[in-house]
Amino acid sequence: MSETHSTTENNNSHCCDNTCGNADDRVVPDSVEINPLFARPKEAQAFSKFTIPQKGSLPETAYQVVHDEAMLDGNARLNLATFVSTWMDDHANRLYMEAADKNMIDKDEYPKTAEVESRCWHMLADLWHAPDPMNAIGTSTIGSSEACMLGGLALKRRWKEAREKADLPTDRPNLVMSSAVQVCWEKFCNYFDVEPRYVPISEDHKVLDGHDLDKYVDENTIGVVAIMGVTYTGMYEPVEQISEALDRIEERTGLDVRIHVDGASGGMIAPFIQPDLAWDFRVKRVYSISTSGHKYGLVYPGLGWVVWRETADLPESLIFKVSYLGGEMPTFALNFSRPGAQVLLQYYMFLRLGFDGYRRVQQTSHDVAKYLSGEIEQMDDFTLWNDGSDIPVFAWMLNDKPDRKWNLYDLQDRLRMKGWLVPAYPMPVDLTQVTVQRIVVRNGFSHDMAEAFIKDLKSCVKYLDGLRSPMPSEARASEFHHSYFAVIPRIPSFPALRKFMFIPTTIMFTKAGCNDSSYEKAACCGSARCKRSCTSRVRTFHDERCDGTDNNATQSVCRRRKPQSYGHTCACRGE
Numbered sequence: 114m115s116e117t118h119s120t121t122e123n124n125n126s127h128c129c130d131n132t133c134g135n136a137d138d139r140v141v142p143d144s145v146e147i148n149p150l151f152a153r154p155k156e157a158q159a160f161s162k163f164t165i166p167q168k169g170s171l172p173e174t175a176y177q178v179v180h181d182e183a184m185l186d187g188n189a190r191l192n193l194a195t196f197v198s199t200w201m202d203d204h205a206n207r208l209y210m211e212a213a214d215k216n217m218i219d220k221d222e223y224p225k226t227a228e229v230e231s232r233c234w235h236m237l238a239d240l241w242h243a244p245d246p247m248n249a250i251g252t253s254t255i256g257s258s259e260a261c262m263l264g265g266l267a268l269k270r271r272w273k274e275a276r277e278k279a280d281l282p283t284d285r286p287n288l289v290m291s292s293a294v295q296v297c298w299e300k301f302c303n304y305f306d307v308e309p310r311y312v313p314i315s316e317d318h319k320v321l322d323g324h325d326l327d328k329y330v331d332e333n334t335i336g337v338v339a340i341m342g343v344t345y346t347g348m349y350e351p352v353e354q355i356s357e358a359l360d361r362i363e364e365r366t367g368l369d370v371r372i373h374v375d376g377a378s379g380g381m382i383a384p385f386i387q388p389d390l391a392w393d394f395r396v397k398r399v400y401s402i403s404t405s406g407h408k409y410g411l412v413y414p415g416l417g418w419v420v421w422r423e424t425a426d427l428p429e430s431l432i433f434k435v436s437y438l439g440g441e442m443p444t445f446a447l448n449f450s451r452p453g454a455q456v457l458l459q460y461y462m463f464l465r466l467g468f469d470g471y472r473r474v475q476q477t478s479h480d481v482a483k484y485l486s487g488e489i490e491q492m493d494d495f496t497l498w499n500d501g502s503d504i505p506v507f508a509w510m511l512n513d514k515p516d517r518k519w520n521l522y523d524l525q526d527r528l529r530m531k532g533w534l535v536p537a538y539p540m541p542v543d544l545t546q547v548t549v550q551r552i553v554v555r556n557g558f559s560h561d562m563a564e565a566f567i568k569d570l571k572s573c574v575k576y577l578d579g580l581r582s583p584m585p586s587e588a589r590a591s592e593f594h595h596s597y598f599a600v601i602p603r604i605p606s607f608p609a610l611r612k613f614m615f616i617p618t619t620i621m622f623t624k625a626g627c628n629d630s631s632y633e634k635a636a637c638c639g640s641a642r643c644k645r646s647c648t649s650r651v652r653t654f655h656d657e658r659c660d661g662t663d664n665n666a667t668q669s670v671c672r673r674r675k676p677q678s679y680g681h682t683c684a685c686r687g688e
Contacts, residue, residue: 218451
């Protein structure tokens with residue numbers, strides 16, 4: 114379907130006579146052409162992309178236009194980058210259509226859907242070993258990002274209320290977490306004015322494991338985030354070890370710091386295939402857990418869940434009562450109106466699969482991941498970062514080879530040519546010199562498909578090994594980003610933008626990162642060929658350096674500047 118033709122008439126209107134499609138039509142941009150096979154008399158031959166048409170069209174025509182556009186999307190079964198469920202059975206699809214009109218917030222009109230929601234999070238409270246599941250409290254959300262933010266807000270509000278009661282200042286809350294957290298936690302800290310304290314991962318400490326935690330926790334710490342399935346690698350963070358480190362801190366300082374477990378993936382994996390692993394409410398410092406129903410919960414997007422250990426752990430001040438929908442109803446989600454269908458689908462999956470069914474599905478994905486990682490580990494070109502023993506996700510690195518003329522980004526591109534989406538990306542701050550590639554195994558990715566992938570992977574590597582010269586890299590930029598900081602990879606080329614943006618110098622520049630024109634000469638491209646030593650811990654704002662002190666001479670460039678004493682050269686939060 115072409116996107117370049119339209120009529121000579123106003124692009125945002127339909128033809129009103131039979132002249133549509135005549136020879137006097139001209140080519141214009143920003144329009145979507147209707148396939149002549151589906152064009153109807155007295156209808157426009159094209160629709161503007163960016164304005165609402167003056168007149169409507171037949172449903173068949175509108176359907177065909179949208180259908181043909183959507184056909185250009187990729188094949189979800191070959192997407193090994195996403196964690197999101199992309200398949201449900203026909204009964205689920207039928208239920209989905211039957212419930213498409215249900216609004217989760219309107220508990221007066223849809224009381225049964227509301228009751229099902231309550232059943233689901235009570236089931237999760239039981240699954241996660243809440244001391245008294247019937248005394249727990251939870252809610253569904255649009256996704257695990259919203260669920261994480263609700264967990265973070267509860268931590269912040271509890272900390273604030275305790276500080277106010279003790280007549281202590283509440284203007285400097287911080288949240289401690291791994292440098293490898295998912296971007297939703299960066300958003301939470303940004304949106305709700307919380308200082309993020311990132312504990313850097315390293316090759317010795319691949320996840321947040323309690324190491325050096327005392328350097329980051331203080332009286333202003335609202336909580337610690339533990340991740341069950343790090344986005345970068347799929348590894349579990351050892352919740353018990355983190356809790357024990359916090360126990361030692363409390364013994365020494367008296368600080369009682371709570372844990373929120375981000376179980377976006379692992380919250381629906383560990384209970385079924387690693388039942389003896391203590392990560393949930395069995396760990397006493399864990400007060401809230403979030404998960405994603407649309408990941409390993411096996412439901413279409415978007416659905417998330419958050420559950421608190423006890424009703425008292427959700428501050429009353431975060432609950433709002435509304436009466437204008439027909440009855441007084443409490444609500445504490447960030448979103449108001451939201452689909453109820455996904456909640457019903459979650460309940461359907463709980464009933465359809467049961468515990469044993471979920472165990473079989475997750476174990477199958479786990480077995481496939483272990484098979485894939487084992488095959489890749491045997492290839493001379495790669496070294497595993499992890500093997501998929503936690504959630505069925507694993508990552509690998511490229512071994513050093515002096516005469517190699519390709520890298521993981523080149524391999525990513527070759528695999529994409531065969532339909533496979535396998536992301537390559539740098540690891541987080543303080544480990545950006547390491548580039549990994551990652552596979553996410555989801556329900557539906559069979560052993561047969563895994564064998565086909567390995568065959569294609571070996572074929573791609575053989576092709577790349579046969580190169581006589583390096584692959585061109587001038588315009589290379591990964592399509593996979595774990596942070597909003599990476600969406601403008603060539604900021605140095607845009608001084609007008611960098612003037613108004615906080616740009617961490619750990620951004621991976623594609624070309625200008627290490628030459629004399631590099632921004633502040635402090636950014637490194639991460640390449641092994643880079644001759645310039647990186648100052649990755651220095652952050653800049655408005656082209657000026659910040660020393661992190663309250664009386665900094667350039668304080669005016671930041672709306673807020675607070676010193677951070679936990680290892681960063683510059684403490685400018687860039688707000």
